[in-house]
Structures are given as structure tokens and as C-alpha cells.
Amino acid sequence: MSGNRDRYGRPAFRRTALAPGLLAAVAMLGGIALIESEAFLVFRFIVSILALVVLVFAFQAKHWWWIPVMLAIAVVWNPVYPLDISGPWWIGAQYVAILLFVLAGVFIKVPFTDEKK
Secondary structure (H helix, E strand, O other): OOOOOHHHHOOOOOOOHHHHHHHHHHHHHHHHHHHOOOOHHHHHHHHHHHHHHEEEEEEHHOOHHHHHHHHHHHOOOOOOOOOOOOOOHHHHHHHHHHHHHHHHHHHOOOOOOOOOO
């Protein structure tokens, strides 16, 4: 038996935050080109919502250390009360958040349970 498989050969865990984490990272990469435009507001909505989705998956997986990270991203990128950040600090924050989304997607794992369907 391999270490990441159960006795039936199925994966022992699911990476529930991988899809929203990668989607947020791709959206942020695309949004970097639009930082100074009005269209960036759409990317702020996308990033904030996906940060909250990853936060819920981190809570379900009991990975408590990711909750404040995703909450901070949701607050900084919120479109309702935007923070006044610009210039190289804002671009640097974009890249840091991209890295954090990818890492959260890879490391947040939920074990499979033997539920009767």
C-alpha cells in the first residue's frame, strides 16, 4: 500500500482548496496588468470571494493557520472598503498573495471518510 492511498487504492485525502486557490492565483496574475484601471474592481471581488472560499476549506480541514492568512487577503482586497495601497507595495502584495493562494491550495487537505451513500 502506498502512503497516500487507503486500503482500496483511493487517495487518502482531498485537496479541496486547490481549485479556488489556483483560480485566485490566475485571476490575480491577470489582474496585475489592470491595477490602475477601473476594471481592477472586478478582480478585487474575485480575490476576496475566493479567499473566503479557501478560508472555509481551511476551517473544514482544521488547518487553523490558514484562516488568518485568507482573512487578511479578503480584507486587503475587499472592494467595498478598499484600502489605499498603490505603487510597488501593491504589486508586491499581489505576488505574495498569489504565492499564498497556491501554497494554501497545495497544503490544505481533507481526509476521505468512509461514509455510506
